[in-house]
Amino acid sequence: MGETSLLSIFITALLIQNVALYYLLGMCPFVALSRSLTTAFGMGAAVIFVVTLTSSANWAIYQVLEATGSQIIQYIVFIIVIAACVQLVEMIMERFFPALQASFGIFLPLITVNCTVLFISLKVTTVDNLSYIQAVVYSISAAIGFWLAMIMVAAIYEKLDLIGKVPKGLQGPGIIMIITGIIALAFMGFSGMV
Amino acid sequence: METLLPIGIITAILFTLTVILLIADKFLVSYGDCKVSVADEEGDKEFTVQGGATLLSILIDQGMEIPASCAGRGSCGFCKLNVKSGGGDILPTEEMFISKDEQKRGTRLACQVKVKEDIELFVPDLISTVKGMSESDAFDTRSKWTFEREGNIQVAEDKKTPKLDRKQRNQVLDIVDKHRDNPGPILPILHDVSATFKYLPEAVLRLVSKEMDMPLSKIFRIATFYNLFSLDPVGKYKITVCTGTACHVRGAEGIIEAFEPLLGIKCGETTEDMMFTLDEVRCIGCCGLAPVLTVNEDVQGPMTKKKVPELVKDIKNNAQ
Numbered sequence: 001m002g003e004t005s006l007l008s009i010f011i012t013a014l015l016i017q018n019v020a021l022y023y024l025l026g027m028c029p030f031v032a033l034s035r036s037l038t039t040a041f042g043m044g045a046a047v048i049f050v051v052t053l054t055s056s057a058n059w060a061i062y063q064v065l066e067a068t069g070s071q072i073i074q075y076i077v078f079i080i081v082i083a084a085c086v087q088l089v090e091m092i093m094e095r096f097f098p099a100l101q102a103s104f105g106i107f108l109p110l111i112t113v114n115c116t117v118l119f120i121s122l123k124v125t126t127v128d129n130l131s132y133i134q135a136v137v138y139s140i141s142a143a144i145g146f147w148l149a150m151i152m153v154a155a156i157y158e159k160l161d162l163i164g165k166v167p168k169g170l171q172g173p174g175i176i177m178i179i180t181g182i183i184a185l186a187f188m189g190f191s192g193m194v
Numbered sequence: 195m196e197t198l199l200p201i202g203i204i205t206a207i208l209f210t211l212t213v214i215l216l217i218a219d220k221f222l223v224s225y226g227d228c229k230v231s232v233a234d235e236e237g238d239k240e241f242t243v244q245g246g247a248t249l250l251s252i253l254i255d256q257g258m259e260i261p262a263s264c265a266g267r268g269s270c271g272f273c274k275l276n277v278k279s280g281g282g283d284i285l286p287t288e289e290m291f292i293s294k295d296e297q298k299r300g301t302r303l304a305c306q307v308k309v310k311e312d313i314e315l316f317v318p319d320l321i322s323t324v325k326g327m328s329e330s331d332a333f334d335t336r337s338k339w340t341f342e343r344e345g346n347i348q349v350a351e352d353k354k355t356p357k358l359d360r361k362q363r364n365q366v367l368d369i370v371d372k373h374r375d376n377p378g379p380i381l382p383i384l385h386d387v388s389a390t391f392k393y394l395p396e397a398v399l400r401l402v403s404k405e406m407d408m409p410l411s412k413i414f415r416i417a418t419f420y421n422l423f424s425l426d427p428v429g430k431y432k433i434t435v436c437t438g439t440a441c442h443v444r445g446a447e448g449i450i451e452a453f454e455p456l457l458g459i460k461c462g463e464t465t466e467d468m469m470f471t472l473d474e475v476r477c478i479g480c481c482g483l484a485p486v487l488t489v490n491e492d493v494q495g496p497m498t499k500k501k502v503p504e505l506v507k508d509i510k511n512n513a514q
Contacts, residue, residue, distance in 0.1 A: 061207065065203065068199050068203065069196075069199075070200035070203060072200060073200045073203065073204055076204065080204075080207060080208065080211065081207070081211065088215065088218055091218050091222040091223050092222060094222070094223065095222045098283075098285065099284075099286060102286055102287045102306070103285075103286045103287075
């Protein structure tokens with residue numbers, strides 16, 4: 001991906017290789033918090049914040065690791081940086097959005113082990129070896145892609161909930177999985193764009 | 195050297211992150227000293243605490259009795275109090291316990307409110323909390339006391355509660371003295387009171403609470419937990435139908451339905467002449483005799499609907 005333009009990186013990360021719909025990553029908060037638009041919106045925003053912060057920090061750290069030949073510790077370092085960022089997000093939310101924090105419950109600290117976050121950090125460093133600007137653009141657009149997928153599913157779920165015709169066995173996670181699958185199929189249509 | 199370098203890098207990163215988080219902690223999470231003004235039935239109190247903790251833990255630290263059987267997990271809904279100012283917005287975790295009316299009055303769960311600024315509270319005293327508990331849906335509606343309420347929080351003395359006469363008072367004091375020094379004395383005391391009075395009169399529980407120096411709410415919790423205890427007067431013959439799994443499968447509901455028209459009462463009620471009380475219980479441990487019931491202490495089983503009129507007739511004959 002050495003010479004790819006920023007626009008094509010943006011579109012690839014946002015639509016074509018959407019982390020939630022193409023790679024199917026971060027499914028636990030995705031399924032658990034897609035039941036209302038407000039929480040989905042907040043969770044997506046928190047993920048955008050964490051991903052942007054961590055992957056830009058991790059990119060810089062990875063350059064140091066590569067230069068010193070100590071890539072062996074990259075996973076540990078990435079996880080530590082992610083954990084610290086989540087801690088930071090939690091402090092900010094406790095201060096400014098206590099109601100949102102209460103509705104997240106356990107899922108806010110669990111962003112730490114959200115595979116989306118680690119995946120994007122690894123993708124911009126070891127897998128694709130992007131330049132700094134590309135890495136930042138990629139991580140922001142991938143995170144926006146996660147947010148987008150989440151609020152789409154949440155909006156559809158809310159509408160379905162209002163109609164109330166979801167079969168009993170499919171209520172909750174079941175129907176969210178099905179909605180996700182159908183949206184993922186629709187997103188396959190973007191694959192020829194870049 | 196090659197192994198030391200990664201260790202050094204990790205240490206440096208950890209150190210940097212710790213410093214960043216400490217700085218963030220100082221600016222974001224610390225709220226400085228907050229003034230907590232508490233008003234309750236006994237008067238006003240005011241104290242200054244370090245911000246950031248929950249209201250429940252702060253009040254308990256100050257030695258106040260706030261009932262919270264879930265220890266602050268936000269799942270029992272008993273630690274209600276009124277926040278007049280400085281509590282922030284109501285959280286989604288509280289909404290299921292607090293009605294619209296209470297929301298207007300500023301009722302919050304103490305375990306969910308974090309003290310971040312100066313805060314003003316009204317804490318209902320224990321008795322009204324206990325009464326609030328008994329009026330909530332969480333309790334069996336059939337076994338609750340009747341209370342009169344004046345205004346929002348002030349509780350009028352219950353005029354229906356008969357006062358204890360000297361003899362009854364002495365009986366209760368004897369029972370309390372008998373068990374006072376044993377470990378876990380409340381249950382045996384309630385057992386003996388129940389055996390003497392056939393039920394747990396409110397006045398007796400208040401006396402026990404005073405004598406044992408224990409909050410009424412604790413005694414109330416024990417008294418409402420066990421099916422054996424009744425807070426209402428029971429009839430001379432207490433018919434308890436087991437509705438445990440085995441009895442339910444073999445038709446305990448039908449037995450209760452057969453009793454109801456015969457005695458003219460619904461399950462959980464007492465006849466006006468104070469002869470019969472009909473009640474249900476989850477399992478008395480005689481599944482081999484299912485469906486089974488007890489008349490006072492006598493176990494009768496296996497029952498059928500046809501045997502019910504016969505049994506009632508027998509009891510009435512014996513009584514005469």
